[in-house]
Amino acid sequence: MAIHQRFGEGFGxxxxxxxxxPRRQGFVSWAATAAMxxxxxxxxxxxxxxxxxxxxxxxxxxxxxxRDVEAQRLREIYRSDRSRWPPPMxxxxxxxREIGPLPTVVHPExxxxxxxxxxxxxxLFFDARLSSSGKLACASCHEPxxxxxxxxTVSQPLRPAPxxxxxxxxxxxxxxxxxxxxxxxxxxxxxxxxLTNPHDMGASAExxxxxVSGIPRYRxxxxxxxPNEPVTFAALAKxxxxxxxxxxxxxxxxxxxxxxxxxxxxxxxLIGLDLFRREARCTNCHHGPVFSDGRFHDLGLSFYGxxxxxxxxxxxxxxxxxxxxxxxxxxxxxxRTTPLMHxxxxxxxxxxxxxxxxxxxxxxxxxQRDDPLFPVKSPHxxxxxxxxxxxADLAAxxxxxxxxxxxxxxxxxxxxxxxxxxxxx
Numbered sequence: 001m002a003i004h005q006r007f008g009e010g011f012g013x014x015x016x017x018x019x020x021x022p023r024r025q026g027f028v029s030w031a032a033t034a035a036m037x038x039x040x041x042x043x044x045x046x047x048x049x050x051x052x053x054x055x056x057x058x059x060x061x062x063x064x065x066x067r068d069v070e071a072q073r074l075r076e077i078y079r080s081d082r083s084r085w086p087p088p089m090x091x092x093x094x095x096x097r098e099i100g101p102l103p104t105v106v107h108p109e110x111x112x113x114x115x116x117x118x119x120x121x122x123x124l125f126f127d128a129r130l131s132s133s134g135k136l137a138c139a140s141c142h143e144p145x146x147x148x149x150x151x152x153t154v155s156q157p158l159r160p161a162p163x164x165x166x167x168x169x170x171x172x173x174x175x176x177x178x179x180x181x182x183x184x185x186x187x188x189x190x191x192x193x194x195l196t197n198p199h200d201m202g203a204s205a206e207x208x209x210x211x212v213s214g215i216p217r218y219r220x221x222x223x224x225x226x227p228n229e230p231v232t233f234a235a236l237a238k239x240x241x242x243x244x245x246x247x248x249x250x251x252x253x254x255x256x257x258x259x260x261x262x263x264x265x266x267x268x269x270l271i272g273l274d275l276f277r278r279e280a281r282c283t284n285c286h287h288g289p290v291f292s293d294g295r296f297h298d299l300g301l302s303f304y305g306x307x308x309x310x311x312x313x314x315x316x317x318x319x320x321x322x323x324x325x326x327x328x329x330x331x332x333x334x335x336r337t338t339p340l341m342h343x344x345x346x347x348x349x350x351x352x353x354x355x356x357x358x359x360x361x362x363x364x365x366x367x368q369r370d371d372p373l374f375p376v377k378s379p380h381x382x383x384x385x386x387x388x389x390x391x392a393d394l395a396a397x398x399x400x401x402x403x404x405x406x407x408x409x410x411x412x413x414x415x416x417x418x419x420x421x422x423x424x425x
Contacts, residue, residue, distance in 0.1 A: 144406070298377050
């Protein structure tokens with residue numbers, strides 16, 4: 001009997017909490033990593049020379065003096081133009097792009113930017129009446145005060161599996177494929193699917209159109225956004241997508257640093273930046289302006305063959321190679337959008353600990369030896385042997401990707417308080 005069958009899935013939640021707790025700067029023991037592997041029905045990926053001992057050995061830590069010297073060396077290097085930064089440590093075949101400032105948002109020709117459209121889209125984004133229950137708005141899972149995520153493990157905890165964590169929609173304008181499995185090819189499609197999915201907002205196109213058409217102030221706003229056009233579901237989705245394309249970052253301390261402010265990053269953050277690009281191997285997948293390659297990778301977290309199974313990209317493509325693969329999330333604002341991963345089971349320290357261990361490799365059972373769908377973990381994941389200092393520096397750098405906190409008041413919803421306003425209340 002597999003270890004995970006003996007412990008039961010309840011062990012997973014308890015271990016995920018333990019894994020998220022820092023152990024002297026965030027490094028956890030081999031035993032904790034092994035316990036995580038047992039929960040997932042997997043085994044750690046070890047280097048051959050470490051397999052016999054059953055543990056990884058972190059590299060030595062620097063002394064305080066050594067850290068000061070290294071920080072000053074890196075500050076001289078990284079204050080230069082990004083084209084002169086040290087080459088990143090990436091695997092062959094990676095279509096790598098340097099991390100850096102966000103580009104200007106390009107709105108599609110089929111949905112050009114207009115202030116009236118943004119105003120309408122923002123109003124719709126916050127309006128729970130669009131949902132079939134009248135209780136769930138887009139903002140319910142993408143709350144601006146929570147980094148445009150929702151702070152929950154999964155956005156719809158009572159929905160049938162797979163239930164997934166709600167990713168941030170900040171900077172979604174720069175993503176090609178959307179949702180964890182990439183089933184939407186544009187923000188317009190993402191909006192339409194979120195509105196009509198029975199496990200999300202569960203509305204019909206007729207319900208959404210009827211709501212807007214039946215409220216005079218909504219009709220007036222629609223006319224401003226789409227002059228001389230009938231109210232259609234596609235047009236309303238365009239308005240929400242247009243608003244979402246205005247939700248962009250670019251004001252983090254990392255952005256200040258690459259814009260020329262050499263003092264914007266602390267020594268720990270600067271060392272973490274170099275680790276991120278080099279020894280920690282993060283830029284194999286998290287590269288480019290949004291810190292994501294936009295591709296799909298298997299991290300060993302699919303729960304394949306278990307009650308919580310989530311095949312990820314495979315559900316969209318049907319390609320056996322896509323079983324267990326999920327879209328690389330952005331790392332911008334990662335400290336404001338916890339919990340992390342598509343499972344929503346991890347805090348940042350837990351994610352760093354698991355990557356340091358090389359993540360996990362699902363273990364075939366006897367009856368799965370010839371299973372053509374058995375997921376294969378990404379070859380880019382390898383044990384890193386980083387020490388506690390390294391993990392703390394990586395976490396510090398990721399914190400420098402955090403956007404300044406910005407509070408947003410929900411807009412006044414047409415028709416909601418109109419009768420009270422007319423009566424003078």
